Each structure stands twice: as structure tokens, then as C-alpha cells.
Amino acid sequence: MTTVSILRWPTPNGLPPLPVVVSLCAVLGAMWLTASLVEVDFVRLAGSMGKMAAFAGHFLVMPDWAYLPELFDKMLETIEMTVLATAIAIVVSLPLGVLAARNATPHIAVYRVVRDLLSLMRALPELVWALVFVSAVGLGPLPGVMALALVTVGFMGKFFAESIEVVDHKPVEGVRAHGAGWLQVRVFAMLPQALPDFVGTVMYILDHNLRAATILGLVGAGGIGYDLVMSMRLFQYDRLILIALAIYLVVTLLDRLSDQLRSRIIHGART
Amino acid sequence: MSNISRLQPASPTPTLPPRPRNLFPVWLAALLAVLWLIVRDLEISFETLAYGVADIGEYFSRYREPDFSDLSRYLELMGVTLATALWGTMFALVVAFFMAPLAARNLSPHPAVYRAAREALNFMRAMPDLLLALIFVAALGLGPLPGALALGVHTAGFLGKFFAESLERVDQGVYEGVTSTGANFPQLVMYAGWPSILREALGYVLYILDRNVRMASVLGLVGAGGIGLALHDTLRMFDYGQSAALILVILATILIIDYASAWLRRRLG
Numbered sequence: 001m002t003t004v005s006i007l008r009w010p011t012p013n014g015l016p017p018l019p020v021v022v023s024l025c026a027v028l029g030a031m032w033l034t035a036s037l038v039e040v041d042f043v044r045l046a047g048s049m050g051k052m053a054a055f056a057g058h059f060l061v062m063p064d065w066a067y068l069p070e071l072f073d074k075m076l077e078t079i080e081m082t083v084l085a086t087a088i089a090i091v092v093s094l095p096l097g098v099l100a101a102r103n104a105t106p107h108i109a110v111y112r113v114v115r116d117l118l119s120l121m122r123a124l125p126e127l128v129w130a131l132v133f134v135s136a137v138g139l140g141p142l143p144g145v146m147a148l149a150l151v152t153v154g155f156m157g158k159f160f161a162e163s164i165e166v167v168d169h170k171p172v173e174g175v176r177a178h179g180a181g182w183l184q185v186r187v188f189a190m191l192p193q194a195l196p197d198f199v200g201t202v203m204y205i206l207d208h209n210l211r212a213a214t215i216l217g218l219v220g221a222g223g224i225g226y227d228l229v230m231s232m233r234l235f236q237y238d239r240l241i242l243i244a245l246a247i248y249l250v251v252t253l254l255d256r257l258s259d260q261l262r263s264r265i266i267h268g269a270r271t
Numbered sequence: 272m273s274n275i276s277r278l279q280p281a282s283p284t285p286t287l288p289p290r291p292r293n294l295f296p297v298w299l300a301a302l303l304a305v306l307w308l309i310v311r312d313l314e315i316s317f318e319t320l321a322y323g324v325a326d327i328g329e330y331f332s333r334y335r336e337p338d339f340s341d342l343s344r345y346l347e348l349m350g351v352t353l354a355t356a357l358w359g360t361m362f363a364l365v366v367a368f369f370m371a372p373l374a375a376r377n378l379s380p381h382p383a384v385y386r387a388a389r390e391a392l393n394f395m396r397a398m399p400d401l402l403l404a405l406i407f408v409a410a411l412g413l414g415p416l417p418g419a420l421a422l423g424v425h426t427a428g429f430l431g432k433f434f435a436e437s438l439e440r441v442d443q444g445v446y447e448g449v450t451s452t453g454a455n456f457p458q459l460v461m462y463a464g465w466p467s468i469l470r471e472a473l474g475y476v477l478y479i480l481d482r483n484v485r486m487a488s489v490l491g492l493v494g495a496g497g498i499g500l501a502l503h504d505t506l507r508m509f510d511y512g513q514s515a516a517l518i519l520v521i522l523a524t525i526l527i528i529d530y531a532s533a534w535l536r537r538r539l540g
Contacts, residue, residue: 020469027357027361030357031357031358031361034350034353034354034357034358037350037351037354037415038351038354038355038358038415038416038419039414039415039416039496040358040416040419041416044411044416045411045416048410048411048412051410051411052410055406055409055410076312077312077313080309080312080313081313083305083306083309084306084309084310084313084315087302087306119526119529120522120526123521123522123525123526123529124485124518124521124522124525125485125486125488125489127401127489127492127499128488128489128502128518128521131502131503131506132506132518135330135506136323136326136327136330136331137320137323137326137327140313140314141313141314141315142313142315142320145313145315211399214399215399215401215402218401218492218493219492222313225401228402228405229405229493232405232409244398244402247397247398247399247402248394248397248398251396251397252393252397255393255396255397
């Protein structure tokens, strides 16, 4: 309860809350100290505005319509990689999630080990894994799918475990009182309660994977990213604008879709 | 699950209601069919993957001996990466601070403003940060600054959306109370909006900082400075010892940030 009063604002004495002020000062100090590292230079920034405008001007070209079928292929590949990686991740992270939930794990040591394993898996970004996998299995969508699946197992397993940990204990006891075995308790008492959370998690992960899949091509791991970088390097702005538009469209569509699905799940059918 | 919940209490008539149709197998079959088609279309061959497992094992064994001889340089690069993430996050915070109240349905001064702000945030969110980094590198030249800007623009979309949704969830009475004192829009935002979501907002900022550290460590791939560039170079030169050391440095930093932000979030409640 103390944290509630610490963060209350406006405070009784009319000043902003002390912890907020202190942490803001700390952050500003850190920014001031690191400004030279990041090479922040507002003069240069202001001076490059003209360059930015000139760059934006490049996009005012007639899009290369002949590129559309190829773009469609690449975008489809991106979406397919997303779906496949998410499906693989769901299959792998369901059992891992059960093992990593404090109330469902067979032993506390297993819980610790699986938790640490999951945080290791999600520690490195997809792109680093993709770099490594491309070197290991060659170019193409396969290393991309592997990298996406690996990282999202780390995230999804953690989210699944957390939603299993907050299930109501009474149905679990009820099912156990019927003489259900270890697995039956988990499948018939815990998972059904956590299912709405699971669906929300899967939508979030799908969204995350789609965004990640659009850039994996940068290191040769399939998807639209390769075309994106190539048209950038070759100054093919007529293609670049189509690619950027396609990414925007697909990401926005999924965003809307998952927003609607999530609000239907959270607030019940039809809001 | 639905079978159980739809069971009726015992009725006087002996006939049971029709068993609800369980469409789960149909959906599962359809999903599997789609996945199979995807695997066919992507030309992923699990046979080669299975045969390649030995190769992959051999490949990973090359990373066995991390070469930490250049550690001080790596740590410095990691420092640049962390600073890039921090600057990007603060940039995003500043942008989101001004955009979020406009993009909250119940606070926005006008529906048209609400729509425009929402769409702007959507657009920022939809552009991948690596694409933005490519663009900023082209305009500003190499270095960490374009990386920080790219992270800032991209995550401002996320933070703005999160903040706006939190502002929409605030009890309407709080807003009415402050409005009834004659507060104008900025006062309403400063005295009713932000104070009510302060803690949630801090949680979101921590999450975004966490995410930006991860992304900043790969932004180097497109020339936006930091440790990613070094990793890219060593991988290109097949220098597995140094690559392993770089990966370990990134891994350690991210794990430390992970634990620190988990601890902070617990402290915040």
C-alpha cells in the first residue's frame, strides 16, 4: 500500500511526487552523460532536415506496378513464416508453460530450470538468431522460421506459465477430488481456465512475429526484408514505396484484427 | 469446456437436449492443412533439417571458445547500444506524452483530432524500426543517432497507443470531477489523466526500454552503430571466437536489464 501513496499526484504539498522527480533527474543526467556516445548533435540534426525532405521527395515517384506480383509472393512468404513459426511455438511452449508455472510444475527444481531456459531463449533478438541460423542451415525461410519460433517460445512459455499461475484453485481441487491424475488435472482444470489468456497471448505473439518477419530478410532469412534492403541499396524508390505500403497494410490489418478479437475475449462477446 | 457449461439441469422429460456440436476437430484439421500447405509453399524440407542436425551441431561447436581479448571494446560498444536505447526510449516518451491524450477517445478535444492522432500512432507503429533506421542512416549518415531516432519513432507509436488505452480506462468520474472545476484540456490531462495512470505508464516505459535494448543491439546491422555492427562484421569474417564473446556480452546485458526491470516492476506493485 505504501507504493500507492508514494506515486499519488497531486501530492499534499503541491509538488510533484519525489520518486518521480528523482528518477526523472537520474534519467536526464544519464542522457546528458551519454549524449556524446550517441553523437547527439542538434545542429547536425537541424542541418539534415533538408536532406530528410529531399529523401522524402524521392518517394514521390510512380510506383513500379510491374513489381506487384513479386511483392505479393514475398509478402505471402512473410505471412506464412509468421504463421508457421507461431504454430510451432504454440506446440512447444504449451508443455514448457505448464512446467514453468509454479502451481503446475512437477518439482520446484524443474520450474527454476525451465524458467531460466525460457529467459535465455527470449534474451537475444530474432535477428541475431537468424544471423546464426542462416550461417548454419543456409539462406531461405527455414532459418527465419527457426529464429522466430525459438524466440517466441521464450516469450510464449513465460506468458502461458503466468496465466496458468493465476487460475482459480477451486476447480483444480474439484477435479482432483474426482481422482483425476496429474495430467488430467492440468488438462481439464488448469488449461480451460487459462484459455482466454492464451488466445490473447497468441494474438500478441502473432503480431510480434509478423513485425519481426518483415525484417528477417535483412540477413537472408526469407520474407520481404531482403527486397526492402535491396531496393533501398539500389535506390529503387518506386519499389520501396510499394514495399513500405504493403508492410503498413498487413501490419495494420493484423493489429486491428487482434485488437477486436482481444476486446471480444476480455469484455465477452460483442462490445 | 462448452459441453459442460451447456448441460441443462435434469428436466422432467426423458429426452436429453441435443448434444452441442463440437467443431474443434474440424478447426484443428483445417489448421493442420493450412500449415501443411505453408510448409509445401516455403519448400521447407524436414528431411534436410534432420540430416543437417549433425552439421548444425558441428557449426555451434565452433562457438565453443569465446575470445574475450577485446572485451573492453565490446563493453564500450554495449555502452553505446544502451545509450542508444535510452535516448530512443526518452524520445518516444516525449512524443507519446503529447500524442496520447489526443489519441484517447474520452479526452481528445475533437473526434477528428482523435482519428488523426490514432492513425499517426498506427503509422509509426507499423513501420519496422530497421526500415526507419535505414532511412535515417541514409539521411543522417552512420552512427548511433539515426538508430536512436528510429527506435524513438517506432516505439512512440507503441507507447502512445498504450498510454491512450490506459487513459481511456480511467474512471470517467475522475475526468468529470476535474472538468467541473473549470479545467481546460491541458489541465485535465495533467491533473486527471497522467496522475491516474502514472504507475501503469511507468510499467509500459520499462517494457519499451527493455525492448529497445534488444532492438538497439541489432540496429548496428544497418549501420546505426552499437554492438550489432561488430557482431555482423565478426560473423562475416567467420571469427567465431569473437562472435561468441559478442553474443555473450549481449546476452549478459539483456539478462541483467531483464532482472532489473522485473525487480523495478515488482517494486511498483
